Amino acid sequence: MFSLGLGKKTTILLWLSVVFFFAAPGTEILAQKKFSKTYPASKNVRLQLTNRTGTVNVEGWNRDEISISAYMEAPAANIVPQNLSGTIVINLIKDNEGRGEVGNVNFSIKVPYTTMVDIETRIGNLTVNSINSGLVRAHISSEGDITLTNISAAAVSAENVMGDIFFDGEIRREGNYRFASNKGAINIRIPFESSFKLMATAPSTRSISLGAFSGGNMTFIGDGRRVVGKSSDGSATITVTNQRGTIAFIRR
Amino acid sequence: MNCEHCQEYISAFLDNDLDEKISAGIQAHLAVCADCAKVCEDFAAILDMCHTEETAAAEVLPPNSQALWCRINNIIESEIQPLQAEVKKEEEPKRGFARMWQLSFGQVAAGMIIIGIVSSLLTIVGIRNYSTPSGVDGTDAASQTLFEKVLGKMGLVETPIQARERKIKEQQAAIDYWNKRVEARRAQWDKNLREAFDRNLHEIDQTVAEYTQILQENPQDELSGEMLDSTLNDKMELLREFSDL
Numbered sequence: 419m420f421s422l423g424l425g426k427k428t429t430i431l432l433w434l435s436v437v438f439f440f441a442a443p444g445t446e447i448l449a450q451k452k453f454s455k456t457y458p459a460s461k462n463v464r465l466q467l468t469n470r471t472g473t474v475n476v477e478g479w480n481r482d483e484i485s486i487s488a489y490m491e492a493p494a495a496n497i498v499p500q501n502l503s504g505t506i507v508i509n510l511i512k513d514n515e516g517r518g519e520v521g522n523v524n525f526s527i528k529v530p531y532t533t534m535v536d537i538e539t540r541i542g543n544l545t546v547n548s549i550n551s552g553l554v555r556a557h558i559s560s561e562g563d564i565t566l567t568n569i570s571a572a573a574v575s576a577e578n579v580m581g582d583i584f585f586d587g588e589i590r591r592e593g594n595y596r597f598a599s600n601k602g603a604i605n606i607r608i609p610f611e612s613s614f615k616l617m618a619t620a621p622s623t624r625s626i627s628l629g630a631f632s633g634g635n636m637t638f639i640g641d642g643r644r645v646v647g648k649s650s651d652g653s654a655t656i657t658v659t660n661q662r663g664t665i666a667f668i669r670r
Numbered sequence: 671m672n673c674e675h676c677q678e679y680i681s682a683f684l685d686n687d688l689d690e691k692i693s694a695g696i697q698a699h700l701a702v703c704a705d706c707a708k709v710c711e712d713f714a715a716i717l718d719m720c721h722t723e724e725t726a727a728a729e730v731l732p733p734n735s736q737a738l739w740c741r742i743n744n745i746i747e748s749e750i751q752p753l754q755a756e757v758k759k760e761e762e763p764k765r766g767f768a769r770m771w772q773l774s775f776g777q778v779a780a781g782m783i784i785i786g787i788v789s790s791l792l793t794i795v796g797i798r799n800y801s802t803p804s805g806v807d808g809t810d811a812a813s814q815t816l817f818e819k820v821l822g823k824m825g826l827v828e829t830p831i832q833a834r835e836r837k838i839k840e841q842q843a844a845i846d847y848w849n850k851r852v853e854a855r856r857a858q859w860d861k862n863l864r865e866a867f868d869r870n871l872h873e874i875d876q877t878v879a880e881y882t883q884i885l886q887e888n889p890q891d892e893l894s895g896e897m898l899d900s901t902l903n904d905k906m907e908l909l910r911e912f913s914d915l
Contacts, residue, residue, distance in 0.1 A: 470915060471862075471863065511914055511915065515914070518858040518859075519858070519859075519860050540863075540911060540912065540915060541863070541866050559907070559908060559911040559912065560866055560867060560869075560870040560908065560912075561866055561869065561870055579870045579873060579874065579904065579908060580869070580870055580873055598900075600870075600873055600874060600877060600901070600904060601873055619893075619897070621881075621893065621894065621897050622877075622880065640893040643893055644893060659897075659900065661877045661897065661900075661901060662873075662876075662877060
């Protein structure tokens with residue numbers, strides 16, 4: 419048997435310390451509960467999720483099913499998803515009504531590309547990636563960042579009080595896009611040939627950067643606090659409001 | 671023949687409509703009775719006067735009493751008409767004054783049309799003030815038309831500033847309500863949640879204070895009014911959403 423010439427007691431102590439070293443982080447893992455469930459989904463499925471505190475990540479995939487995974491910090495929240503006529507509804511506020519302290523719940527959800535996504539959380543970050551549908555709505559009641567990437571939707575709404583908002587996607591004709599924050603940076607990355615009417619307001623900082631979209635059709639009004647105008651034939655509508663932050667447009 | 675019988679027949683006696691016997695008796699009585707003789711004299715005088723009027727007038731008097739009464743009526747009416755004409759002349763100034771209020775159909779129709787137009791304009795201005803979002807292009811309250819300004823000064827329509835103040839009061843009432851709900855739930859939150867809520871609320875309150883100060887200095891700044899309205903709505907939403915935690 420392999421031996422370093424150590425005594426029996428010393429060997430046992432060494433093995434025990436190795437075991438405790440690897441087991442210690444496991445206490446945290448054991449304290450986190452996991453919820454996992456998969457639902458079959460039609461093409462026009464809708465995901466409606468209301469979280470208390472925690473993050474929500476939604477990603478589109480090429481499967482006709484919705485996979486929900488949630489990691490719950492202690493004290494663990496109750497999660498009771500419902501499937502109501504093609505809408506997957508998860509409402510942690512309602513499912514934990516009357517409970518005092520409830521730990522963070524961090525969701526990781528995979529949905530078909532064409533899913534209409536409507537997610538909100540009281541505190542935490544929201545991320546939506548690779549969605550091509552009619553609606554993407556991301557609402558944070560207080561603080562958190564919103565990141566919407568590779569989005570092609572007819573209606574997009576992203577709002578928070580404190581935090582950044584980043585949108586990277588397409589502007590569909592006659593679509594409606596709304597971004598609102600009280601403090602943080604709003605960055606919008608869209609194709610140069612996008613057709614939209616714009617009203618962007620940054621009353622406190624007056625920092626509105628149009629980048630490649632500046633030009634004769636865009637006008638600064640109200641002492642530079644607001645920009646109104648249109649790009650191309652002004653088909654879609656983009657409304658951006660950042661009370662005490664900045665707004666920037668980036669060419670995709 | 672007594673006086674009663676005599677006076678009964680005097681008229682016929684004077685008209686020679688009595689037979690000889692009665693006529694002789696009346697003559698005998700008149701010879702001895704002064705009263706009946708006096709009556710006979712009076713009747714005779716009336717007859718003489720009638721005969722005189724007859725000869726003086728060109729027309730022939732009707733033989734019967736009914737025709738006589740008709741003639742008397744005509745004379746009376748002809749005398750009354752001038753008097754009535756004088757009375758009418760005195761009343762004409764009053765009627766002229768009353769005539770002012772007697773309007774023709776065209777005048778009434780024109781008046782109703784004018785009233786309808788004014789009512790419609792007031793309604794349009796009122797609806798416009800209520801529904802049109804203010805400050806969409808950042809212009810200030812000078813964009814109000816002269817007509818709207820006049821109506822605003824008369825108190826018939828709400829000015830944009832008055833509308834804004836009214837809405838702020840309504841929003842503040844709602845905020846107070848949700849604030850109470852939050853205070854009732856706050857004790858159940860953990861420390862992180864409480865701190866995050868206070869941080870965000872403070873951020874919004876700072877924004878509200880900024881716009882309030884701007885509007886005190888320049889009440890006509892509709893963009894700031896719009897932003898204040900939006901911020902107050904955000905505050906209401908924050909309180910409402912945290913009230914159910």
